[in-house]
Amino acid sequence: MSDLASRIAAAPISWGVWEANGASGWTVPAAQYLQSVKDLGLKATEFGPEGYLPDDGDERKAMLDSYGLEGLGCFVPIMLFKEDYDPLPEVEHILDVYEKAGASTIICAAISGGKGYDDRPVLDEKGWDTLFTNLDRICAAARKHHIVPTLHHHMGTMIQTADEIDKLLERSDIGLCLDTGHATIAGIKPLDLARKHADRVTFVHLKDVHNEVAAKVQSGELSYMDSLSQGIFCPLGEGDAQIAEMIDTLEKAGYTGWYVMEQDAILSSGDDLPAAVADVKKSLDFLHTLH
Numbered sequence: 001m002s003d004l005a006s007r008i009a010a011a012p013i014s015w016g017v018w019e020a021n022g023a024s025g026w027t028v029p030a031a032q033y034l035q036s037v038k039d040l041g042l043k044a045t046e047f048g049p050e051g052y053l054p055d056d057g058d059e060r061k062a063m064l065d066s067y068g069l070e071g072l073g074c075f076v077p078i079m080l081f082k083e084d085y086d087p088l089p090e091v092e093h094i095l096d097v098y099e100k101a102g103a104s105t106i107i108c109a110a111i112s113g114g115k116g117y118d119d120r121p122v123l124d125e126k127g128w129d130t131l132f133t134n135l136d137r138i139c140a141a142a143r144k145h146h147i148v149p150t151l152h153h154h155m156g157t158m159i160q161t162a163d164e165i166d167k168l169l170e171r172s173d174i175g176l177c178l179d180t181g182h183a184t185i186a187g188i189k190p191l192d193l194a195r196k197h198a199d200r201v202t203f204v205h206l207k208d209v210h211n212e213v214a215a216k217v218q219s220g221e222l223s224y225m226d227s228l229s230q231g232i233f234c235p236l237g238e239g240d241a242q243i244a245e246m247i248d249t250l251e252k253a254g255y256t257g258w259y260v261m262e263q264d265a266i267l268s269s270g271d272d273l274p275a276a277v278a279d280v281k282k283s284l285d286f287l288h289t290l291h
Contacts, residue, residue, distance in 0.1 A: 004251070008287055009072055009260045010037045011205075012048030014280050016267030018075075019049045026269050027052075034067040036277060040284060046260060047074040047103070050094075057100025064101070072258060073103040075152060077111040078138070081123055081131040091138050095145040105148045105203055105258075107177050108138060110158040120156055131158060132171045139174050150175040150203045154182050155217070155224050162188050169200050176200045178250075180241045181207025181233060181263065185214045185224070190246045198253035205262040206283070208239030233263040235279045237286035244290055259287070 012018065015028050015036065028036075030053055037045050047053050047060070053071075054060045064071050076094060078087045091106075098106060110131060112120030123131065135151070142149035151174045153159045159168050160182075169176065178201045180190040194201065213232040216222040222230060236243050247259065261283050265276050 004247070004259070004291055005288060006043070007256075007258050008042060008284065009044035009046065009070075009258050010040070010042050010280070011046040011074070011260050011262040012052060013046075013075075014261055014263050014265055015276055016265045016272065017048050017052055018264065026267065028267070028270070028273055030063070034064070034069060037069060038067045040281065042284075043068065044070040044072050044258065046072050046107075046262070047101070049074070053101075055097065057097040060097065060101040071098075071101050071103045072260070073098055073105040073107055073147070075107050075109060077109045077157075078134075079113060080110045080134045081127045081158065082113070083126075083130055087134055088137050088141060092141055095142055095147060098147055099145045103147060105150055106138075106142050107150055107152050107203060108135075108174075109152045109154050110135075112157055114156065120158060120160070123158065128167075128171075135172050135174060139172070148175060148202055150177040152177040152179060152182075152205070153186070154179065155185050160186050162186070162193075165193070165197070169197060175202025177203040177205060179205040179207065179262075180243060180246060181205070181209050184209040184211065184241050185217050185227075185232070187218055189242065191242045191249060194246045194249040194253075198250055198255060201250060201255055201257070203257055204250070204255075204259045206236055206243060206259055206287075207241065207263045208234050208236045208243055208283075209241045210234060211240040214240075228264055228266050233265075235282035235286065236261065237283070237289075243286075247287075247290060261287075 015033050017027050139149040153165050183190045183193050213230050217227050
């Protein structure tokens with residue numbers, strides 16, 4: 001894992017910047033976020049939610065370049081299974097921006113159409129056929145833009161459980177964004193997922209998880225969003241997700257992609273920011289011990 005340090009990246013969500021945190025009315029300014037990432041010695045970041053960085057791809061790249069950072073794309077929620085909705089025009093626009101901004105990856109999520117991440121329908125075969133047809137179209141479009149398509153399994157989306165991940169990888173050639181947090185909350189050991197599907201992993205989101213809180217989400221005692229304030233995530237190496245073992249498994253299998261420190265954080269004001277950044281620093285220090 002000698003080159004691991006060069007493949008560690010940041011994500012604005014660890015600084016509290018994401019679509020679900022808009023209600024607080026506060027978010028860290030983009031320039032402050034990018035400077036913070038640079039100060040940590042990192043060389044790459046995800047873009048964050050639409051509108052956080054400049055909408056124009058050339059301007060976005062120029063802003064990232066000014067901080068010496070590479071853009072990796074970001075989490076893109078997409079409705080895939082509705083027969084009366086075509087997601088491709090929306091995704092084509094995103095891909096145009098990504099290509100100009102120098103992004104390497106689009107991280108798709110098959111959203112459920114429900115509220116938040118606690119409500120999702122059960123699809124019949126026709127619904128699954130529509131989902132995978134649209135996913136194939138999106139993969140083809142991404143590759144035309146020289147961008148790697150990957151699917152993020154995620155709580156409350158249509159690809160959440162181990163069986164659904166298996167179905168995804170059987171019926172599509174899309175890469176897998178392995179998320180250690182969402183795997184754990186769905187009752188999947190990230191280490192098992194890495195062992196089974198290392199050859200399909202093209203991107204990694206690193207979260208460490210307290211299993212005691214995750215169990216409450218699994219049982220329905222806590223919603224996913226409520227679990228964030230109950231401390232479900234913690235700095236890497238301090239939880240139960242077997243981060244070191246999972247990374248070792250992927251590296252030995254020949255994985256050469258990015259590891260993004262990406263733990264969903266809720267910040268209500270700038271006063272919460274130092275603690276969030278301190279947690280990112282703890283996670284980075286832990287990853288540096290794995291060289």
